[in-house]
Amino acid sequence: MDMIKPGISVDYAGNATIMRFTDEKILEEQDIKALSESIMSVIEQAVRINLILDFDNVRFLSSAVLGLLIRVSKRIYEHDGQLGLCNINPKIYEIFKITRLTKTFDIYNSIESAKEGLSEPN
Amino acid sequence: MASKAPINCSIVVESKSSAVVDVCKEILEKLEENKFDKDDIFAVHLTFEEAFLNAVKHGNKNDPTKKVKIDYSVTPEKVEITITDEGEGFEPESVDDPRFGKGLYEPGGRGLLLMNSYMDIVKYNEQGNSVYMVRYKEKPSLREDQTQIQV
Numbered sequence: 182m183d184m185i186k187p188g189i190s191v192d193y194a195g196n197a198t199i200m201r202f203t204d205e206k207i208l209e210e211q212d213i214k215a216l217s218e219s220i221m222s223v224i225e226q227a228v229r230i231n232l233i234l235d236f237d238n239v240r241f242l243s244s245a246v247l248g249l250l251i252r253v254s255k256r257i258y259e260h261d262g263q264l265g266l267c268n269i270n271p272k273i274y275e276i277f278k279i280t281r282l283t284k285t286f287d288i289y290n291s292i293e294s295a296k297e298g299l300s301e302p303n
Numbered sequence: 304m305a306s307k308a309p310i311n312c313s314i315v316v317e318s319k320s321s322a323v324v325d326v327c328k329e330i331l332e333k334l335e336e337n338k339f340d341k342d343d344i345f346a347v348h349l350t351f352e353e354a355f356l357n358a359v360k361h362g363n364k365n366d367p368t369k370k371v372k373i374d375y376s377v378t379p380e381k382v383e384i385t386i387t388d389e390g391e392g393f394e395p396e397s398v399d400d401p402r403f404g405k406g407l408y409e410p411g412g413r414g415l416l417l418m419n420s421y422m423d424i425v426k427y428n429e430q431g432n433s434v435y436m437v438r439y440k441e442k443p444s445l446r447e448d449q450t451q452i453q454v
Contacts (some may be wrong), residue, residue, distance in 0.1 A: 208352060210320050244354050244417055248410030255408075272345050279420045280413050290424040298322070 188212060189219050197296050201235040217249050221256060228279040230262035235292060237268035243262060247282060254286065262282045263287075264297035314373045318363040320333070323355040325374055330384065333377040339440055345436055347382055353414040354386045354434055362388030362432055381439045392431030403450035 188204035200220060207213065224230055236248070250266070253263040257264045269277065277283050289295035312329075316322040331453040334344050347380060355371065363369040374385040377442050401412040 197351045210356075239347065243349070243356070245354060245356070245415040246410075247413055254315070272342075276417065280416060282406060285407055 189216055191223060192293075194296065195300075197231045197233050198227060199233045199235055199292060199300060201254070202239050205238055205240045207239060207246050210245065213224060213243075213245050213249055216223065217252065220253050223254070224256050224262065227260075227262070228289075229260065229267075230257060232257060232262060233265045233267055233289075233292060233295045235248065235268050236266060236270065236273060240270055242273060242276070244276075244280075247276070247280060250286065256285060263299045265289055265299050266290055267295040267300075310333075311373070311376045315366065315370050317358050318365075318369040318371050319367055320356055322359075322371070325354070327351050330375055330377065334382060337377050337379045337382075339382070342412075343382075343440060347384075350418045350421045350436060351384060351386075353418050354384075354436065357414050358388035358390075359388050361393065362390035364390065367429060368381060373434065379440065380422055383435070383437050385433060385435045387428075387433035389393075390432050392428075392433075394431055397426050400434070407429075420422055 188202055188207065190201045190203055191227070192199040192201065200223065202216075203210070207216070216265050220234075225230065232253075234253075254287075265287045268291060269288060270280075274283075274288075279287065287298060289298055314326055314329075317325060327348060331344055331348055334347060337409060339347075355373075358371045359365065363371065369389040371389075372385075372387040374383065374387075376383045395415060398415055399406045401407065401409060401416055405414055419433070422436040422438050423442075424435070426435045427433065428435075
């Protein structure tokens, strides 16, 4: 597992790339920008990436992170890849529900279910 | 019994995103002292971050020479927060709903929706450079207040 600063780790499992947010709070604009660069870099280096973003450690985020996720999803779909989000804490999930982003993103309960979901044909 | 007395505070900070940390911490500590639960603290934390960053980014246009003013009061019943920037203001009604149409796929525009969702009252001044927000600890009293405001 590789650690990328700030606040995200990368793991590879079969045909899935798992990026795990390591910070409990994702708020600072500079951190979000750095996270964006890290994630985009991994997407660019892959061919048709199946990316799973793991929120298990995350207890708080701002709407700027939602913007980051939108940009990430657009980039992935441009590259014919797939994106899944998983392990989202109930309070954070509420934010996704309020903003109706539960309609936009594929959200799974666990990394395993995300891997299964993303292994199915587009 | 300090937690029973209304706490009024007014703070002026530099218009930079990092300035949110100390003020937010101060307000959240007051909420804890006044026995607000975790949901309330999460809601106020989220909305304060969103409103403050709106003031810095959209209100003061990231101009570090400008200031953001925060007025707040925490009582055992409710928390009231007013955030004022030095910008020209905006019309909240002109902001598209990010839940529908193209807005759903736009990176920005969700801050106001979250503020409206997590706070019981959100009102702007006429100029649109100051937002007043309230969250009540006990929700039944909210219905009366909301009705009054909507009339």
